[in-house]
Amino acid sequence: MTNRSLFNTSGASVRTCFSPLIITVTFLVLAAPAFAVEELIVIGHKSPDTDTVISAITYANLKNMMGVKEAFPAVSGDLDNETKFVLGYFKVPYPEKITDCQHRCGKVILVDHNDMAQTVDNLNMENVVEVVDHHRVGGFTNGKAIFFLIEPAGATGGIIANLYEQNSIPISREMAGLMVSAILSDTVLLKSPTSSPRDAAAVEKLAKIAGVDPVKFGAELIRVKTDIAFKSAMGILMGDFKEFNFSGTKSGVGQVEVADLNVLTLKRAAILEEMKKVKDSMNLDMVVMMLTNVMKESSDLLFVGNATAAKSFEKAFGGKIVNNSIYREKLLSRKLQVIPLLEAAFKK
Numbered sequence: 029m030t031n032r033s034l035f036n037t038s039g040a041s042v043r044t045c046f047s048p049l050i051i052t053v054t055f056l057v058l059a060a061p062a063f064a065v066e067e068l069i070v071i072g073h074k075s076p077d078t079d080t081v082i083s084a085i086t087y088a089n090l091k092n093m094m095g096v097k098e099a100f101p102a103v104s105g106d107l108d109n110e111t112k113f114v115l116g117y118f119k120v121p122y123p124e125k126i127t128d129c130q131h132r133c134g135k136v137i138l139v140d141h142n143d144m145a146q147t148v149d150n151l152n153m154e155n156v157v158e159v160v161d162h163h164r165v166g167g168f169t170n171g172k173a174i175f176f177l178i179e180p181a182g183a184t185g186g187i188i189a190n191l192y193e194q195n196s197i198p199i200s201r202e203m204a205g206l207m208v209s210a211i212l213s214d215t216v217l218l219k220s221p222t223s224s225p226r227d228a229a230a231v232e233k234l235a236k237i238a239g240v241d242p243v244k245f246g247a248e249l250i251r252v253k254t255d256i257a258f259k260s261a262m263g264i265l266m267g268d269f270k271e272f273n274f275s276g277t278k279s280g281v282g283q284v285e286v287a288d289l290n291v292l293t294l295k296r297a298a299i300l301e302e303m304k305k306v307k308d309s310m311n312l313d314m315v316v317m318m319l320t321n322v323m324k325e326s327s328d329l330l331f332v333g334n335a336t337a338a339k340s341f342e343k344a345f346g347g348k349i350v351n352n353s354i355y356r357e358k359l360l361s362r363k364l365q366v367i368p369l370l371e372a373a374f375k376k
């Protein structure tokens with residue numbers, strides 16, 4: 029029996045035999061479950077990175093501050109070391125993990141993604157009530173008008189910082205610390221081409237509130253993020269892995285950021301092996317893995333896929349696949365420098 033039907037039957041029976049005062053009291057008591065507020069989940073993409081987790085936490089906090097008490101943050105996968113470091117540093121608890129929406133997720137706010145291929149399993153897009161993101165619109169459809177905010181910002185965390193300001197909600201030291209971390213992480217210390225002067229200004233402002241030196245703190249963040257010595261090839265591949273559909277070519281594009289590509293030399297062959305396994309197990313046509321040197325701002329793009337996909341991949345990056353990859357200078361951003369090229373090259 030639903031809350032609503034419980035309320036209706038009980039309401040009808042009391043109305044016939046009690047005084048107005050008792051009716052009112054009984055009505056309120058019986059009606060209480062009917063008004064129990066549905067949970068509102070704020071959640072980011074699969075293979076959660078720092079920006080996606082922090083966006084969920086800070087946007088849920090903003091909603092709470094604005095009186096939407098039912099909003100709470102969730103993550104759709106395990107936290108990476110950088111995220112754990114940031115949450116530990118600012119003493120913010122880990123969000124609840126929700127990996128499947130089969131039996132819950134009444135109302136959902138998507139942050140830092142809007143692509144169904146990247147969202148929590150079994151999510152009904154009709155349950156999405158808001159989107160706050162900085163990625164391309166990835167085939168999102170919804171039967172009603174919703175708050176849908178996409179800005180070409182360096183990080184979703186920066187967009188959310190602006191939303192605090194627009195709504196005149198004060199930013200606490202903790203939330204400022206999280207948002208400055210999100211921007212520094214997603215823009216690779218403001219070096220990525222996705223980063224704008226607005227991001228730099230937000231970093232300065234938020235760092236002040238958080239009481240951190242953005243240069244020193246950013247260096248520490250990069251050290252934690254790029255420390256992959258202890259990680260398995262599979263852990264490296266899936267750490268930041270996103271699925272895409274390029275004109276029918278089902279693809280996975282992962283990225284690992286390191287301070288020196290040499291640390292990956294020994295693991296390169298193993299990563300390629302795992303890419304083949306992931307391609308088969310996830311039923312993909314192509315898997316691309318960006319081995320990105322954040323110091324030199326260059327990437328080695330590993331490729332696994334059939335001959336047709338290989339042709340389009342070569343077309344996208346204007347080169348030949350040598351030793352399973354194409355190497356490119358001045359390439360840092362999957363969102364801006366890889367996905368649009370693949371999308372164009374695979375267009376039929």
Ligand SMILES: [Mn+2]
Pocket residue numbers: 079080140162183184214
């Ligand atoms: Mn992001």
